[in-house]
Amino acid sequence: MKEFNYLSDKDIYLDSACQSLRPQPVIDALNKYYTEFNSCGERVKYKWGETTDVHVTDTRKKVLKYLKLRQKDYFVSFTLNTTYGLNLLLNQIHPKYVKKVITSDIEHNSVFLSTMAYAKTHKIKREVVKREPDGSFPIRGQNFKKALVVVNCASNFDGRQLKNIKTLVKAVRSNDGIIIIDAAQAMGHTPEILYRTNADAICFSAHKMYAPSLGVMVVRKDLVRQLRTTFIGGGMVDDVNKSTYLLSADENPDHIHTIFEPGLQAWGEIVALGTAIDWLNKLPKSAHKNLWREATRLYNFLDSRPKVHLINSEPNPTMSFYVEGVDSHLIGAALGDKHIMARTGYFCAHYYLDHAEHYPSLIRFSLGYHTRPSDIDKIIEVLDKITNQKPKKSKKTKKK
Numbered sequence: 001m002k003e004f005n006y007l008s009d010k011d012i013y014l015d016s017a018c019q020s021l022r023p024q025p026v027i028d029a030l031n032k033y034y035t036e037f038n039s040c041g042e043r044v045k046y047k048w049g050e051t052t053d054v055h056v057t058d059t060r061k062k063v064l065k066y067l068k069l070r071q072k073d074y075f076v077s078f079t080l081n082t083t084y085g086l087n088l089l090l091n092q093i094h095p096k097y098v099k100k101v102i103t104s105d106i107e108h109n110s111v112f113l114s115t116m117a118y119a120k121t122h123k124i125k126r127e128v129v130k131r132e133p134d135g136s137f138p139i140r141g142q143n144f145k146k147a148l149v150v151v152n153c154a155s156n157f158d159g160r161q162l163k164n165i166k167t168l169v170k171a172v173r174s175n176d177g178i179i180i181i182d183a184a185q186a187m188g189h190t191p192e193i194l195y196r197t198n199a200d201a202i203c204f205s206a207h208k209m210y211a212p213s214l215g216v217m218v219v220r221k222d223l224v225r226q227l228r229t230t231f232i233g234g235g236m237v238d239d240v241n242k243s244t245y246l247l248s249a250d251e252n253p254d255h256i257h258t259i260f261e262p263g264l265q266a267w268g269e270i271v272a273l274g275t276a277i278d279w280l281n282k283l284p285k286s287a288h289k290n291l292w293r294e295a296t297r298l299y300n301f302l303d304s305r306p307k308v309h310l311i312n313s314e315p316n317p318t319m320s321f322y323v324e325g326v327d328s329h330l331i332g333a334a335l336g337d338k339h340i341m342a343r344t345g346y347f348c349a350h351y352y353l354d355h356a357e358h359y360p361s362l363i364r365f366s367l368g369y370h371t372r373p374s375d376i377d378k379i380i381e382v383l384d385k386i387t388n389q390k391p392k393k394s395k396k397t398k399k400k
């Protein structure tokens, strides 16, 4: 794809689940901010600041439009990343609204740890529910009464999706519960799963959706009533006296997003996120088709190798596996020598991959819109040799 022409032929980047490569228009937008109107947003009266304000307001609107959510119900705040977004929310949700915390077994550490911390801090019970093999959340038999539910809508090791997201959201909200969705892995390639989701909040990382490094929080306006503000600073207040202050979010409904934005924001990154969303919206259908075609080709190759154990049960641009008898980190290093950039380990999903399923360390390939058919040819060629090796007795093998 021409927007990634800067990528050399030999470099094969397979770490999009961590951060996607940025298309040239996004890099250009960031450069333009730095070289043409580098200024603070939502505070200054000079011309550059006015240009920043127009772009920042636009990005907030574009995020909601991308998710088909209404400005009447939701607002958009920016932060550092998904992890920060989740923690900002969980640290401030008043425990009087929460009877128990529910999460699932396939969560990234950012959900797993933040829910653990919330439950420990407030001495509230925390349940870790086993997701169905297809990614859906088992709803029957669950008591969601005043439950704080935090789950991902796409996994970071095999891409499986929260198929019944709408039913889950309805079940939680109709029981006076709160539901927060970790959408880090959905925004780049499968945002449609989130369309018109009535969740209380959706957190994600712009750097996983072809935009610069940035965290995004999409929050229901009425959730603010259930927060107690404990993380606070400049940019959030209209007035400060010796021991009191006025929150801008309370004073002006148009400033509600400031409730999660203490201090200076990453204005250039916010501006360029707007460009990334425009770029994603304009992507031709063929880009999506190519991505899934190449992912399927790689998946089918891996699936055909007797010594390869795939974690995925179906093709996805994100796939994880191990090769019987061969250490994944050694494979990762061997791939690295051939300019193939893949991840090895447990990808911050230690509980599920290591302790629940007892997999050995894994290799993860995560493709993106920059992936070329020649990349997959090369990976298959290199892996063909590796996976033909005689298996050694592995120390740790999958239990099931």
Ligand SMILES: Cc1ncc(COP(=O)(O)O)c(C=O)c1O
Residues within 6 Å of the ligand: 017, 018, 081, 082, 083, 084, 108, 110, 111, 152, 154, 155, 156, 182, 183, 184, 185, 205
């Ligand atoms: C599903 C999921 N949730 C949360 C995160 C945390 O994202 P960040 O490191 O940008 O905070 C990741 C990162 O890979 C992820 O894949």
